[in-house]
Amino acid sequence: MRDGFSASGDGFDLHFAGRIVLRHRPDCPAVVTSRGKADVAMTLGNFTISDSPSDARHAVRVDLVDEATVTLSDAAGAIARLQFDGGSLVVRALAPGHHRIAIAFHAEPGEAVWGGGEQFSYLALNGRRFPMWTSEPGVGREPDAPQAALTGHGTGDYWTTNFPQPTFLTSRWLAVHCNASTYSVLDFTDPAAHRVEVWAGDTSFDLFAADSPAGLVGQLSERFGRQPPLPDWAIGGAIVGLKDGARSFERLERFVEAGAAISGIWCEDWAGIRETSFGRRLFWDWRRSEQRYPDLPARIAALKARGIRFLAYANPYLAIDGLLYEEGLEGDHYVRDDHGAVLLTDFGEFTCASLDFTREETCAWFADRVLGQEMLDIGVSGWMADFGEYIPADARFADGTTGMETHNRYPVLWAEVNARAVASRGQTGEAVFFMRSGFSGVQQHCALLWAGDQSVDFSRHDGIGTVITATLSAGLLGSAYSHSDCGGYTSLHGNLRSAEVMRRWCEMAAFAPFMRSHEGNRPDDNLQYDSTPELLACFARWSRVHAHLAPYVRHLCDEAASQGLPVQRPLFLHHPDDPALWTVQDAFLYGADLLVAPVIEEGAMERDVVLPGTEPWRHVWSGADYAPGAHRVAAPLDAPPVFFRTDSKFAALFAALPKALAR
Known part of the structure; x- marks a missing residue:
């Protein structure tokens, strides 16, 4: 099947790199648009965000123009237009006043999903919603944690993160990136669809596909920009x-x-x-x-x-009782509030102004x-x-x-x-x-x-x-x-x-x-x-x-x-054919040749470790070889489970780690 839209019964499919990306049917719409009314409040970098959606519309009629364009309509008229060009998908709401878009990407049974930026609670995102809004992650993110005694703002949730990113990867080795920078949600609660909700009237998505997760990660790294090597x-x-x-x-x-x-x-x-x-x-x-x-x-x-x-x-903030704050005032370097005054923010018993880096x-x-x-x-x-x-949501920047x-x-x-x-x-x-x-x-x-x-x-x-x-x-x-x-x-x-x-x-x-x-x-x-x-x-x-x-x-x-x-990699990155590795988030590959399983449970002196692949792994501290598979490994203090590939060109370096530790 060629890339692009194709009619399918009373709906359509979108193919990309041999994969179905969208599958629209009247009883299972790919796109829903609506109006919204946002309510956003901030306290010390913690946000409470809600919406009041109304007038939701989804298509009952599909006007298939060609392989590159689809228009969706209902009895009241056009709802949305989708345009596909290579690896780019553009979605526009056509209903007057609609500035909320929800698009459902096709999902297959058992498909694993990762991404969402820097997530702290879950590596695999299946079964949960992840709002994309940079914030303090919060403390006391679980009901039985001691810090749950915190009240009001500041407790966070499983999805709160300093570094969100509306990008997801799937075990079909497909990745989807939403180019919107406004508030959005990655919703993986429905096993039949990967939904992306965007608070905008139009948005675009970049699509990526590869034969392996390593190839997919490489494409994403190229897309977002590679870092200079560390000195x-x-x-x-x-x-x-x-x-x-x-x-x-x-x-x-x-x-x-x-x-x-x-x-x-x-x-x-x-x-x-x-x-x-x-x-x-x-x-x-x-x-x-x-x-x-x-x-x-x-x-x-x-x-x-x-x-x-x-x-x-x-x-990027300057305290109002510091000398640089006065220099910033003279140069008009600060973000403004919705009244045109310098936006001042409480950072916890002191007040600061934010630098306007759109200027x-x-x-x-x-x-x-x-x-x-x-x-x-x-x-x-x-x-x-x-x-x-x-x-805050009501801040005003120099670029408008x-x-x-x-x-x-x-x-x-x-x-x-x-x-x-x-x-x-x-x-x-x-x-x-x-x-x-x-x-x-x-x-x-x-x-x-x-x-x-x-x-x-x-x-x-x-x-x-x-x-x-x-x-x-x-x-x-x-x-x-x-x-x-x-x-x-x-x-x-x-x-x-x-x-x-x-x-x-x-x-x-x-x-x-x-x-x-x-x-x-x-x-x-x-x-x-x-x-x-x-x-x-x-x-x-x-x-x-x-x-x-x-x-x-x-x-x-x-x-x-x-x-x-x-440099630190999920186990499945080099061993993609083992679904048991897709959810492992308490161990990592340090490059391809070293496996590290830190002890992250209080009082633990042993832990379970899964060794991937088909070749033995050597235990760094004892020198014993372990077959691939699941093992219960001793983990006393100063000897966390660490293994290396014996065929690595760095095997001698790894074997000398006990001497480095002891000297």
Whole structure:
């Protein structure tokens, strides 16, 4: 069957790459349009969104024009027009005043679905709805979690994410991407249809198909933009996160003396701090604090001479009690509210203005004046480019768009400004910024994701395990490099770090391309990696494992650049013919040759592992060979289940991991 529309009884089908993409029948319409009335409220980056749809219309008559165009009508007239051109499908509502479109893509029995951006709770999306709206993921996302004591906004749900993306892949090795940036929903609750709801009067979809999931991921990576490879310093050692002012440098020496492989120190408090009821926050005025970090440029230069980079922090908001805020006012650099005044947002006991990155002058000012002069020019080698989700629906931008239209696009604009600053100093591929927020296209600007604000525990929807799901789901959509706050971040309502969760997080973080610790939102209440000799030794051991794997990670970076493959991969990516692997989200392939199954359950000293393929896998710590299939594997502290392919050209490197851990 050729690509395009074809009549089928009293309906039509759309074929693409030998697959049925749409199947319309009067009793099962492919397109429904309606009017809508949105209600969107935001509190601290958490959103409540509802709609009041009316006048829904679906087709009872099909006017098939040709292979490229279909018009759908009912008794009252035309409803929608569909146009297909190669891999592009355009859908337009024709009914007057209709600005909601729902399109049902064909699904086959047993078809698995993945995607949706960076998802924290579920890798396979079947059976659930996923709204596409960048936000705080929330804390207490499950009824039995301790954090569920939170009330009102902030608890989140299984679908809330900093990085949504209206793209899905299926086990027919077909992918569909919706080009709309406004609010949308991916709905997989009906096993007979993959529905996409879009709050717009017209939208378009890009279609992709391949013979394997790896080929499909490569196409998506090409579509959204491939990241520059990570520099050697970023993959060659761990980044120690400390926010203790000048004392951070003294504490860094403890890690060095303990034998840790250190490539950087990350001081997010470089611009000062602000104490709030949530914990230790930062002073959002992105200039170095001479009081907290005296002689910082000289300190940075001295560290770099030792092979240790300095990393900082910034976000796209400026506190109204800072000096840069006044500069921003003079340059008219802020987003406005619907009354034309500067939009001011409560970030939790302090107020900020948002930078308007739809305005070229603002992008140039922030990239050069702040990220360039204040950071890169004093020797900063990287930073957390935080936030990006706090744009309310009624915001007004210089390009004439509203928050409803630009909210999801804002993280991409933010990423572009960071990339612009790096490029302006000739540092692309050398300086590294990492982000938690994202949307379609952020991949081409941001080399490195981090998984946001996990709770400092083992909870199913908030804790350590969500890092794996987030990494795998984002990797399928072209984000090659990801990592997390080693040790977790969020500590609320008495939920404090245990030595066990910190040790297990180290074991997992060593098998990511970037290993970075974080002191969390309540550093004084929680254990840190230099709190005890045992934790310091643990971090040192696993930083050496991370550094030992640098030659293999460089190989994976090369694969990411040439093929678009993420460094951490779902098991099915290289073993697509085994449906049992389609839902595995608690283990991953580190490239094709290493399998890592982190321990993400409290108290567990063994865990189930599925070894894919047809050849044996060798257990790193014992040297024993395991046949493919399901196994119960011992997993004491300092020995999480890790296996490698004996025919790998890196087999000798993997076999030496126990020595790297022990020395």
